[in-house]
Amino acid sequence: MIEVRGLTKRYGPVTAVAGLTFDVPPGVVTAFLGANGAGKSTTLRMLLGLDRPTAGTARIDGQHYAELRDPLRTVGSLLDSSAPHPGRTARAHLRWLAASNRVPGHRIDEVLDLVHLTAVADRRVRGFSLGMRQRLGLAAALLGDPSVLLLDEPVNGLDAEGIRWLRTSLRRLAAEGRTVVVSSHLMSEVEQTADHLLVISRGRMLADTPLPDFLAAHSAARVLVRTPQARRLAELLTAGGAAAAVQPDGSLHVSGVGADDVSAVAARHGVPLLALGTDHRSLEDAFLALTTGADT
Amino acid sequence: MIAALHAEWVKATTLRSTWLCLAGFAVAVAGISAAVVGAIGDLQAAEPGYDAGLLAFYGLNFGQVAVIVLAVLLTAGEYGRRTVHDSLVAVPRRGVFLASKVAVGAALVLATAAVTALVTVVVTQALLGPAGVTLSELARPTVAAALYPTLLAVVCMGVAMMMRDQTIALGLVIPFFFLVSPLLELVPVLQRVAVWLPDRAGQVALRLHARPIDAFGPVTGLAVLTLWAAVAVLGAWWALRRRDA
Known part of the structure; x- marks a missing residue:
């Protein structure tokens, strides 16, 4: 102690x-x-x-x-x-x-x-x-x-x-x-x-x-998805209230929901997922914003 | 305190530099004394101002440099090597840390200097043959030849601990005791003050006969050197307590 x-x-x-x-x-x-x-x-x-x-x-x-x-x-x-x-x-x-x-x-x-x-x-x-x-x-x-x-x-x-x-x-x-x-x-x-x-x-x-509270408060977690049906999944997720954008390389960036929500939606609608991950840069960004913001 | 002493003992004895300094001291004192006595001992003995003690321990002038280096390495060396934080985290009480360090350093020098003094006096008087004096006559200078380097080491440990910089400490203390202090004693107006300097005072006890410029006898000489050592260690203790590590 x-x-x-x-x-x-x-x-x-x-x-x-x-x-x-x-x-x-x-x-x-x-x-x-x-x-x-x-x-x-x-x-x-x-x-x-x-x-x-x-x-x-x-x-x-x-x-x-x-x-x-x-x-x-x-x-x-x-x-x-x-x-x-x-x-x-x-x-x-x-x-x-x-x-x-x-x-x-x-x-x-x-x-x-x-x-x-x-x-x-x-x-x-x-x-x-x-x-x-x-x-x-x-x-x-x-x-x-x-x-x-x-x-x-x-x-x-x-x-x-x-x-x-x-x-x-x-x-x-x-x-x-x-x-x-x-x-x-x-x-x-x-x-x-x-x-x-x-x-x-x-x-x-x-x-x-x-730590979990800090993550919840500061990291607007961005979920990265690879699927052959990117456009369809984007529509499904947007309908559910999340923000989803198809990237030029065909991958999908989702924010507002967690990776588990994305996988649940995909499973329910039979969308095959090739890759699913959370982008952690946002957390490091949150930490940086917090510390540098306080410096000014 | 026993644990801290044990730790300082392990620290000092696991460094090669400690043994090099102690060996350097022994070789310089006994070797140079024997060489000088062997070369010009009989001529010196015939001179009017001849002092058997001074000649027998002539090598101490050079050997003391090794003791000074050891004292600085054991103390300011901790700052140069960045080991002092570990030391103070392990033994956070500054007084215990300093006392253990000084005690171990002094013990190592005393043991080495005592053996060296005995060897030196036996060898030099044997070399002088009929011109030599009896060993009992040289008993007091021999004891002084063991105590003087020990107390000088304590002075230097205290001073170097206050300075915290190995290079500065060595650059200041070695020239001072090797050159500046002996020269000051030769300047007529300064010699009355110079005889009170730590090394000058301590070396009075090495001589068999008093000189006209001496302000005090051998026992007082060692006492003055002891006082310097006490002041240096107290200063180091004050600095350790007051400053951030």
Whole structure:
């Protein structure tokens, strides 16, 4: 459980975070969204006691981070601004972290195995790819078996397989009852993972809402259909109150109804469907419109 | 605190640069001292102002550079390598973090410097043969040769932690202790002040005999250096608490 109240950070005349108030409950994946420079990392750094808030409080399980006993066993974090020392091996990096918080040594091998770094555990980090470094960072975050996870842009540098692994892991960790926060500057990265959204821009909260509600409110979902009877389906859908337009390439763009409605109408009238999909650009557009709109 | 000490120990000892600096220190101190004593030791011993302690530990002037580099790498190096956020997330209490780091750094230097001092004194006096002095006579300079680099390392750890920039810290501290401070002592109007500088004060304890310009004896010299170390660490603690990481 994370509780943030009136959290503010000013650097001279620049206000990076302006009075954020929110709660992050356990058991769900919460996405912390915002453009680069919106104040996500600053907020996470204040939660971790790295930066001092100008005003307000950030508490984890009711305590300030610095008050936690063996904090890595309560909070696991991955920060954009941090890096393992290039001259240390992956295992040595985890060894000092484990020592600092009395984490039992067997956890080192467990997390190395979990992120598939066992084979390179005794190599210096200097030779690691961006993806390998990111996985080492995730191993470090999971080392203390924490009940709270704060991950700043965890997808950075991961390959397709890594991203899929991360998504599954985050869902599983949340299902185990942990508090999971994932920051990102891309809606599409968290769309399939998050249950709840926190959207910030210029240090202010724009949306604190469950993902389905956000989708319903902001994405006028456009359904893409391929059918040999495009004109006929368009007429049927228009008659039902939807907007449907046949494109020059013969496909059909439908808005105002969902993909399930389109398929129901087509089935009822015996229109064969070759392809049916939802265009997600509109969601990314909605996110962009929301964040850039607030900037002006 | 024990966990934090353990962590700093693992951090320091898993870096190759730590061992290179400590080895560099030992080789420079013992090697240069032995080489100088071997080459011109008997001539020096015949000079009127001869100081057996100063000559025996001549290599310390060069070896201290390795200790300064180590001190900066262990502290400001965390900022240069961007490891400091991990460190402070793992050990959020700034005082515990700093105390552990300084304690481990000082312990590593003290252990190395103590062994090096013993080896150096035995080798140099053996080389001097009949011109050498007894080891018991050099007991105090030998203890000082172990304490001086340790306390100097603490001064540099504190200063570098305040500066947070490895390059600037190295560029400032090395020339200062290697060049500026010894030269200031040669300028007549400045020498009364210069003798109070950390390295000048500490080196008083390396000499067997007092010089006319000395304002205090060996014990006070080490005490002055200790005071500098305490001030540097307190400054670093204040900066760590006050600043964002």
